[in-house]
Amino acid sequence: MTAxxxxxxxxxxxLGLLFMLPAAVILLVxxxxxxxxxxxxxxTDAKIGRGGQWIGIENFVFLWGDEVTRLALFNTLFxxxxxxxxxxxxxxxxxxxxxxxxxxxxxxxxxxxxxxxVPTALSALAFWWIYDAQFSIISWTLTRLGLIxxxxxxxxxxxxxxxxxxxxxxxxxxxxxxxxLLAGLQTISPSFYEAASLDGATDWxxxxxxxxxxxxxxxxxxxxxxxxxxxxxxxxxxxLTRGGPLNATHLMATLSxxxxxxxxxxxxxAAIATAMVPFLLAAILFSYFGLQRRAWQQGGDDK
Amino acid sequence: MSKIERRDILKASATAAAAxxxxxxxxxxxxxxxWSNQPEKGAKLRVLRWKRxxxxxxxxxxxxxxxxxxxxxxxxxxxxxxxxxVRPKAAVAANAGAGPDIILSTNDDANLYPDKLVDMTDVxxxxxxxxxxxxxxxxxxLKQGNKWIGxxxxxxxxxIVYRESQVKAAGFEKFPRDMDGFLKLMKxxxxxxxxxxxxxxxxxxxxxWAHWLFWAFGGRLVDEKNRVVLDSPETLRALEFAKExxxxxxxxxxxxxxxxxxxxxxxNQISVTANGISIYYAAxxxxxAKLQEIAKDIQHANFPIGPVGVPTEFNLFLNQMVYKYSKYxxxxxxxxxxxxxxxQFSPWMQASIGYVCHPLxxxxxxxxxxxxxxxxxxxxxxxxxRPIGYAGQMGYASAGCIADFIVLDMVAEAASGSKPPKxxxxxxxxxxxxxxxx
Numbered sequence: 236m237t238a239x240x241x242x243x244x245x246x247x248x249x250l251g252l253l254f255m256l257p258a259a260v261i262l263l264v265x266x267x268x269x270x271x272x273x274x275x276x277x278x279t280d281a282k283i284g285r286g287g288q289w290i291g292i293e294n295f296v297f298l299w300g301d302e303v304t305r306l307a308l309f310n311t312l313f314x315x316x317x318x319x320x321x322x323x324x325x326x327x328x329x330x331x332x333x334x335x336x337x338x339x340x341x342x343x344x345x346x347x348x349x350x351x352x353v354p355t356a357l358s359a360l361a362f363w364w365i366y367d368a369q370f371s372i373i374s375w376t377l378t379r380l381g382l383i384x385x386x387x388x389x390x391x392x393x394x395x396x397x398x399x400x401x402x403x404x405x406x407x408x409x410x411x412x413x414x415x416l417l418a419g420l421q422t423i424s425p426s427f428y429e430a431a432s433l434d435g436a437t438d439w440x441x442x443x444x445x446x447x448x449x450x451x452x453x454x455x456x457x458x459x460x461x462x463x464x465x466x467x468x469x470x471x472x473x474x475l476t477r478g479g480p481l482n483a484t485h486l487m488a489t490l491s492x493x494x495x496x497x498x499x500x501x502x503x504x505a506a507i508a509t510a511m512v513p514f515l516l517a518a519i520l521f522s523y524f525g526l527q528r529r530a531w532q533q534g535g536d537d538k
Numbered sequence: 539m540s541k542i543e544r545r546d547i548l549k550a551s552a553t554a555a556a557a558x559x560x561x562x563x564x565x566x567x568x569x570x571x572x573w574s575n576q577p578e579k580g581a582k583l584r585v586l587r588w589k590r591x592x593x594x595x596x597x598x599x600x601x602x603x604x605x606x607x608x609x610x611x612x613x614x615x616x617x618x619x620x621x622x623x624v625r626p627k628a629a630v631a632a633n634a635g636a637g638p639d640i641i642l643s644t645n646d647d648a649n650l651y652p653d654k655l656v657d658m659t660d661v662x663x664x665x666x667x668x669x670x671x672x673x674x675x676x677x678x679x680l681k682q683g684n685k686w687i688g689x690x691x692x693x694x695x696x697x698i699v700y701r702e703s704q705v706k707a708a709g710f711e712k713f714p715r716d717m718d719g720f721l722k723l724m725k726x727x728x729x730x731x732x733x734x735x736x737x738x739x740x741x742x743x744x745x746x747w748a749h750w751l752f753w754a755f756g757g758r759l760v761d762e763k764n765r766v767v768l769d770s771p772e773t774l775r776a777l778e779f780a781k782e783x784x785x786x787x788x789x790x791x792x793x794x795x796x797x798x799x800x801x802x803x804x805x806n807q808i809s810v811t812a813n814g815i816s817i818y819y820a821a822x823x824x825x826x827a828k829l830q831e832i833a834k835d836i837q838h839a840n841f842p843i844g845p846v847g848v849p850t851e852f853n854l855f856l857n858q859m860v861y862k863y864s865k866y867x868x869x870x871x872x873x874x875x876x877x878x879x880x881x882q883f884s885p886w887m888q889a890s891i892g893y894v895c896h897p898l899x900x901x902x903x904x905x906x907x908x909x910x911x912x913x914x915x916x917x918x919x920x921x922x923x924r925p926i927g928y929a930g931q932m933g934y935a936s937a938g939c940i941a942d943f944i945v946l947d948m949v950a951e952a953a954s955g956s957k958p959p960k961x962x963x964x965x966x967x968x969x970x971x972x973x974x975x976x
Contacts, residue, residue, distance in 0.1 A: 282629075283626055283630065284631075285629075285651065302969075367790075367798070368789060370805070388790050388792070391791065391792035392792070476739065477795060479739040479795075480950065481947060482947065494941075498938045
């Protein structure tokens with residue numbers, strides 16, 4: 236027995252494996268197993284409270300023919316693309332501003348993070364009031380100012396509802412992008428800018444040929460996360476619209492929940508969730524292979 | 539469907555209303571109702587129920603449970619969860635074969651796993667005999683063949699909630715009982731600048747009115763053999779009506795979820811909506827003098843009756859299920875019987891101040907329905923309601939259709955004009971067929 240322990244403590248590989256075991260078990264039990272089970276359920280006709288039979292890709296065929304699912308897919312892509320692009324633009328802009336020497340710098344930076352710190356469910360509730368058909372503060376202010384005559388139907392008209400939910404998502408997501416990019420900006424050595432200005436580079440050229448290339452690795456990571464968060468958004472929609480009006484704001488995540496839990500079609504809900512995976516993978520691959528191009532980062536052109 | 543004249547409906551509904559107000563005054567307890575049951579020795583019960591709508595409900599329920607424990611020496615633990623969360627838990631308990639002995643759940647839950655539930659026929663027969671019988675909708679929900687798979691608890695009733703002064707100002711002495719009158723009233727209210735409003739967003743509870751409307755014109759989700767018959771001339775008439783009705787609404791109803799109509803009503807912005815008794819209670823119990831004024835002006839009415847000539851309301855059905863995995867089915871039966879007996883049920887109903895409508899006919903004499911005349915329409919909730927998935931059998935398909943808002947989306951599409959009625963009905967038909975395909 237002692238010999239065994241002695242051998243064990245001398246064998247670095249074995250010991251390493253042993254130390255990894257707790258983490259591996261946690262990952263297996265809480266990540267791999269649920270993910271595997273979810274994927275498996277997507278290929279069955281399981282209902283809540285009733286085990287399912289393997290039905291192959293029937294769920295997916297069925298969902299492809301389902302107008303609501305197609306609409307949810309469109310909504311999700313639209314929501315993700317528009318919100319991510321705007322979050323990136325605003326986040327970068329904010330990061331550049333915060334990187335300048337401002338009075339009360341630390342304080343301002345802390346304030347900027349606020350929307351990200353507030354629990355989503357709470358900020359969503361605030362937006363629910365802001366967008367309320369009868370009690371909207373925006374509509375109230377504008378009517379008082381005499382700019383509009385009727386209340387704005389923020390969540391009642393399909394396109395209006397899409398843009399309103401996107402705006403709420405942007406409000407919440409910008410700080411994350413901004414703070415991460417700010418961290419990235421601060422890793423860029425000032426000597427690059429000195430060198431650039433000695434060469435007579437304009438502000439724009441400094442941004443284009445120094446800042447942006449140096450920042451791309453961070454951008455790739457931040458935007459991957461940002462896209463993932465947006466694509467899988469649930470709470471905001473659930474509080475604001477529950478997927479209404481006329482399913483115009485149903486995202487894959489909310490539809491998956493609606494079908495699986497209140498609707499009881501566990502298999503179908505799981506299939507919708509599984510169908511999100513390829514899109515998420517594509518987003519990750521794009522940012523890794525698309526944005527982390529060496530030549531471009533080093534100031535050269537892509538061939 | 540035979541053609542029914544409007545005059546006949548008016549007459550029929552007038553008689554129905556008269557009958558409802560008189561009630562079976564000469565009802566006597568059936569002496570033949572016998573009950574004998576011996577709870578298991580050392581039994582312990584776990585009960586999972588939906589979370590109270592009013593504090594009094596929970597307090598009295600727990601007090602009754604305590605009374606039961608003391609009388610029978612059976613330990614009872616009661617947990618509660620929001621009503622929308624009970625349903626998945628109840629289903630998982632059925633599948634896993636472990637969990638609470640008794641679950642109080644909603645709608646067609648018992649129909650999803652009838653073979654996992656204890657046969658409650660003896661309790662239902664006894665209670666039915668003793669308390670003047672069950673309302674027909676109870677059997678539709680919980681009786682399969684000759685077997686009861688659960689015991690009805692009642693329903694959370696919906697009714698028309700309106701401002702008496704505004705309806706009068708629009709030229710109506712009483713809330714209309716027919717669809718034409720209803721539409722005229724809504725138009726008049728709009729013209730007077732005091733519009734009504736009904737939720738057209740994905741409101742889980744407040745979508746009830748859309749089902750009422752669709753049924754009132756003879757629309758049905760499926761026929762008796764569970765064949766989807768949504769896309770029908772009757773449905774189209776309902777949708778045409780919805781299209782005419784919608785412009786009379788306050789703007790923004792497409793975005794309304796469950797709380798919106800309550801908020802708008804209490805802020806004096808709408809004159810008519812459909813809701814449980816909660817709007818009235820919020821106003822009545824508020825310390826705010828303005829809300830007190832509104833409370834005085836609030837009136838309730840049952841929904842108008844459409845061309846089908848019978849009430850077609852939709853309410854949240856409440857059931858009580860005993861699971862087969864329970865080690866103490868006899869104690870569980872005893873508990874449910876005990877809670878449904880007049881000594882317990884009556885005070886509980888009163889403490890629930892009208893949120894819960896009784897399933898047994900005898901309880902319509904409960905003073906809660908007459909202590910404030912404004913409560914009275916909610917007394918009818920069980921009598922005037924139809925089951926989910928009308929006119930077919932309940933199960934996964936009916937549950938799926940309601941969770942997916944198929945009827946509500948159809949009414950909303952047609953009402954708002956985003957789709958012509960025909961197209962809205964066709965789309966809904968296709969969506970429903972997918973649930974009923976197996």
